[in-house]
Amino acid sequence: MEQRNISKDNKSRNNQFRSYVTKLLVLCFWLLVWELASSLIKQELFIPSPRSVLVALIKLSTSQSFWFSITNSFVRIVLGFVLGLLTGAVVAVFSYKSRLIYELISPLMKVIKSTPVASFIILALVWVKSDYLAVLISFLMVMPVSFSNILYGLKSTDEKLLEMARVFGLSPWKCIKAIYFPAVLPFVISAVSIGLGFSFKSGIAAEVIGRPANSIGLNLYEAKLYLMIKELFAWTLVIIIISMLFEKIVMKVLNIHGKKYMHKP
């Protein structure tokens, strides 16, 4: 039995190692494509080489304002994301409970979903200070995703379990813990995964247009304005890394802690 477990562990470790190597090779492949494209075009102004972007990134990272801008943008976007997720969840619960609320809210969510992010950014500039623009835009992008995913999760709750709860007279808290939460959790995870990507993309776009002080968006804008293409690439790389890292951490935490609450293995 113990031997079987050890060989299972080894197999899973081997698979993990193979997956890392594959990812590394894929990364090398695309870096090579980038390097080739850069050396073919031979114009650092259009496509700087990966090496020069890395040098620019290292140079940027030595300044305090680099880290300050990252922190500012990160806090704003994550704040908008969290607020959007929570508001979407609350509105979904009310819509699940009341048909009237659903009929009122549903078209509004559809409008928010279909409106181009650029329209929102320009409109929002009229309403709020540029410092809060990324919070608002990130919020607006995440809320409908959270709403529709969580509402769908609530609607897919097992009717038979709800009947069981009614017959036994379970308290609302016990119903939430045992029946609703496990049913909705996979949809929350999906909403988080989609919403995180949306919030970073739209939040940075809002910063580029709103240009709040000490933000990634402002740095991107200035890099473009002064044709500092290496820096533009470096900042873009920073956004990709932050967005991917944060999504990875959040999804890992959700998957580890969520598994024990889910109905399905």
Next chain:
Amino acid sequence: MDIQVKNLNKSFNKQQVLNDVDMTFPEGRITCIMGPSGIGKTTLVYILMGLLKADSGQVIGLEGKKFAAVFQEDRLIEHWDAIKNVQLVSGGEVTKDLVKRSFIQIGLTEYEKKPVRALSGGMRRRVAMVRALLSEYDLLIMDEPFKGLDEKLKNQVIDYVKENTKGKTVIIITHDKEEVDLLEAQLINMEDYED
């Protein structure tokens, strides 16, 4: 107080399932309902539990009563273990030890530290049964509770049910006359209510 069903009617898509049904379930006794499939046994108990609404008729004696049930499909919380499932519907006085003792009484072993989705059909059935019997109830309704249990286990479970429902009102749907005899229950044959 006895539970009285008077002139109960229920139809689905214009097909009459219950037609002027009159019956009485005596308080503190086990009553078994028998009859072929599709005759309306489950519909009747669903109306008693408040999960379906009758088209017309009356049910007297259910006001303020607490229910417990063993459904045909067990309806357990799949990712929870057996003990947690039982404790979900019972008050704080149902300890782990009490649940374990009940499981032993109905021959349920090797259920610990695994979600109920990993248990066999017969094991899950017994978990559902202990869940219902240890909950606080005035009326216990069981829909084919002994289905899928082998003969020896069935007798053991019937003994457990008899012992733990003394003085309680219980309604059991069954297809097996032998179960009615073993439970020493009152029998209602739904075929008697057909046109």
